[in-house]
Amino acid sequence: MADHSIRGKVVLIAGGAKNLGGLIARDLAAQGAKAIAIHYNSAGSRADADATVAAIQASGAQAVALQGDLTTAGAVETLFADAIAALGKPDIAINTVGKVLKKPMTEISEAEYDEMTAVNAKTAFFFLKEAGKHLNDNGKICTLVTSLLGAFTPFYAAYAGTKAPVEHYTRAASKEFGARGISVTAVGPGPMDTPFFYPAEGADAVAYHKTAAALSPFSKTGLTDIEDVVPFIRHLVSDGWWITGQTILINGGYTTK
Template identity: 35%
Template sequence: MSPSFDPEHSMNANTTPKVAIVTGGSRGIGRAIAQRLAADGFAVAVNYVGNAAKAHETVAAIEAANGKAIAIQGDVGNPADVAALFEDAKQAFGRIDVVVNSAGVMPMAPINEASLPDFDKVIATNLRGAFLVLGQAAEHLGEGGRIIALSTSVIAKSFPSYGPYIASKAGVEGLVHVLANELRGRGITVNAVAPGPVGTDLFFNGKTPEQIDQITKLAPLQRLGTPEDIASVVSFLAGPDGAWVNSQVLRANGGFA
């Protein structure tokens, strides 16, 4: 794991009021969350697994808007990478206040033995990754900290071929409720945001125009969500107005489910 920051330009707690880590922050919903939290005044550690160019684009966009950000490479399913992500973020910015676990994969796969490689891949990233990221967040955050995991509203629909993805995200929601109880008395909130269909590469990949049109019409608002729609909900949970929301799953989906 290699952080993409210059220690000479790192900041401490005196110059950086609040710090957020966003996993999967190089594109899609994660990028929108990173940019929104930066606009809210957070210094942001943008985690990515493989696409360094996109991660640095996110950092550049934040810096162009007078925000503070660094890119840190690492696989959320790898314990050493996740531990290093938190240490590198703390080294760069001096503290960690908010952790958003947005990293995820979504291959379409029916429930049968042939799909086992896809199932293992989804569980490794979406569920094992959440377990590791949430565990590190619990170690590093203090009073007033916020932990936010990304789930999905498709859990309520049970669409064919979504089995591995739904299984992983149902597990994430379970972890959120348990961790909230494990952190009792520490003043740290743990919540999940469950988007409905959002117009990202992850959503469009593998779908026909007809399927996309059909899914778009499922919500009463009859449109796909945008990454910014989801980032706004995360901003609420990470900000002062979200202080009394704990152990909840906010289904940001336009009425999709």
Template identity: 35%
Template sequence: MPHALQGKTAIVTGGSRGIGRAIAEGLAANGAAVVVNYVSNSKAADEVVAAITSKGGKAIAIQADISSVPDVRRLFDETESQLGAIDIVVANVGVAVIKPLVEASEADFDLVFGTNAKGTFFTLQEAARRVRDGGRIIAVSTGGTKMYFTHTALYLGSKGAVEQFVRVLSRELGPRGVTVNALSPGFTDTDLLPERDRAVAAGMSPFGRIGAPRDVADVAVFLASNEARWLTGENIQAGGGVA
């Protein structure tokens, strides 16, 4: 689908590294003009933009802290100002604090829920207000919400909230032809997956390996395309068969 998204404008929050970067590059390779959102690492975001533009794509980097509602709104304002109306939003930002529930502090809770739940909620809110009719909204969750790992109460709780946001918003935006779906990666080769866990994680997949960011990104590109027009309110598992 090299031109499937031609003429579309997309925002990818947390688009400077890992799965977010792969999604940004995948959308651009299929013709979309992409906003690469980042919070602090401008160098990494600029590298993504350069990688896209060097292949003839269109991309810009916009700094915004998704845990800040004014920043979320500014991100959408600047996107519309520089690239026009928005067609695709991928709410990808996520942070994790891994520790037993009894050891989690209020600061830990505020960090994880402030980014993953609050940040995603207000990203979805702005997307709902601004995405054109027939648009695509994708929120990145995690396959972990159905696996109940220890020490992950904060992370999985915040992502469980995201999945509920998606289900409700899909009903609210259906009359406009806007699809809203969750995308749940499994064990993926990013800096969130500790080296010590990789061999075990690979053994849990029928494919005998962990995922590459591109594996997940290709699913996101599909969800952003017209071919996914009949999918909404779903939680698409992109975990290589890990269950």
């Protein structure tokens, strides 16, 4: 019987320096992960990456910070190669990379569309590809998407639209990698209380989102708190391995499919 615990496992987290990715890293270290590779995108996130690495090491695990713009296949290949060279082959690979754009379709430029596609869809595809090539048998892969995949809303065509392919990538990967015991899932949080959310929203929209979930009155912010998402990801990359090929919306009743 395969061991599906987190203890002793090697983890790679894309976008793992801060916010949800950083909290996931700290949580998995606390659950006994042996080593965690923290990816960060640019120099602006280096201090956060270093702080997360220090927190992981303080818990007794190994950790390394790896920088890269993952919008090319080569960069994703390099990330996995560097992580393996530093810590060994991963058992768990989590991709939290994403970019939000809230804008009417009639105002979205080709350059903006191309960037959204590169960050949200292309990065996810090649992360899944490299994870499928390099994960140990009985590994776990989880990609962050968005609850807007279950919503009927304007202004998020480029964001939700470029996250939507990840559902199909997840289903295909679960079938292709399943023979090796690898489970593949996607998680779609509702609007989260992170710096990722607020720049895209006006005051009226923020006020709406803080009351839109069925459980909003019981959230400390009214939004999806990252602390409420982490336990689900922990479960999916451990004892929840039997869930595969699925996208799970975690949003307190904000929307469903």
